[in-house]
Amino acid sequence: MLARLLGPQKRNLWFWIFTGPFVLGLIVFTYVPLLWSITLSFFDARNTVTPTHFVGLSNYATVLGDSAFTSSLLTFAVFSLFIVPATYALSLGLALMVHRLRFARAFFRSVFFLPTACSYVVASLIWKMSIFNGVRFGLANTVLRWFGADPVAWLSTTHPPWYWLVIVTVRLWLQAGFYMVLLLAGLQRIPRALYEAAAVDGARPGWQTFRYITFPQLRATSVAVVLxxxxxxxxxxxxxxxxxxxxxxxxxxxRPPLVYLYYVALGQGQQLGVGSAGAVVLALIIAIVTVAQARWFGLGRKEA
Structure with missing residues (x-):
């Protein structure tokens, strides 16, 4: 077995020296916890990660029958309804703008990509304590005061739900640059000859070339970005x-699904079995939605 892994004359030795630690880390920190979580989902595990009593599908019934879990899925649906089209539109707009630049393209690409390196925790605290602070000294309320409007408690007002504005904008700022780079790579792969042929045929630059050339050529990249x-x-x-x-x-x-699972597994009851069942259900939902989207968009389908 060892000789087969090393190959003839130990030609694969350096391959395993360099990749072995990463493979071992992947197994220890990803696959083993994943399999252990699936195992825990069939046991009554409270305040411990050691299975105690086999309960079968009882944990799954508890999760699926909990109105808080279904409410968390509704929260995800609302969040994705806002963040997915907004991020795609902003990323595509930034990619088109950077792609058309004739100078300092690398500078602006780096500037728009830079927020991706910021921690979600740090960005959330900046949004919470500086920009959308509920007191009148926050940046957003200061701007409102300039126009004579009253301060808004952004994160605690539910009618209307202003907290969605805070959540969506911080995620939009953090991830738009990353997807801009993906779409920019797709734009750079479009042959220049297509635009030259369209110009010969009388197509006007701008909306016509974007609708009939640029956007269709970005189909594969757009599907990957949306997924x-x-x-x-x-x-x-x-x-x-x-x-x-x-x-x-x-x-x-x-409360999105992961916040629900956090309080179930690590809250007062620490029902790790129920939390593991919820994690498995969430993973299955993600897999089903991803496969359904891929088939709907025709990802991987050969062009006619």
Whole structure:
């Protein structure tokens, strides 16, 4: 077995020396916890990660019958309804703008990509304490005061739900640059000859070339971007928790699935079995939605 891994004359030795630590880390920190979580989902595990009593599908029934879990899925649906099209539109606009620049293209690409390196926790605290602070000294309320409007408690006002503005804008600022780079790579792959042929045929630069050449040629990249945006929306946690949680706990509104699972598994009851079942259900939902989207968009389908 060892000789087969090393190959003839140990030609694969350096391959395993360099990749071995990463493979081992992937197994220890990803696959083992994943399999252990699936195992825990079939056991009654409270305040411990050691399975105690086999309960079968009881944990799954508890999760699916909990109105808080279904409410968290509704929160995700609302969040994705805002963040997915907004991020795609902003990223595409930035990519088109940077792609058309004749000078300092690398500078502006770096500037728009830079927020991606910022921590979600740090950005959430800046949005919460400086920009959308509920007191009149916050930046947003200062601007409102210039126009004679009253201050707004952005994160605690539910009618209308102003907290969505805070959550969506911080996520938009953090991730738009990353998807801009992906779309920019797609734009750079479009052959210049297509635009030259369109100009010969009388197509006007601007909306016509974008609608009939640029956007169709970005189809594969756009599908990948939308899939990544939906998956990332499912995994939203940091901005919700750091923006809405207070010393009194988390409010009953705007709880995405991961915040729900956090309080189930690590809250007062520490029902790790139920939390693991919820994580498995969430993973299955993400997989089903991703496959359904891929088939709907025709990802991987050969062009006719």
């Amino acid at each position: 990544l945006l939906v998956i990332n929306a499912f995994q939203a946690f940091d901005e919700f928790y750091n923006l809405l949680s207070t010393a009194n706990g988390y409010p009953p509104y705007a």
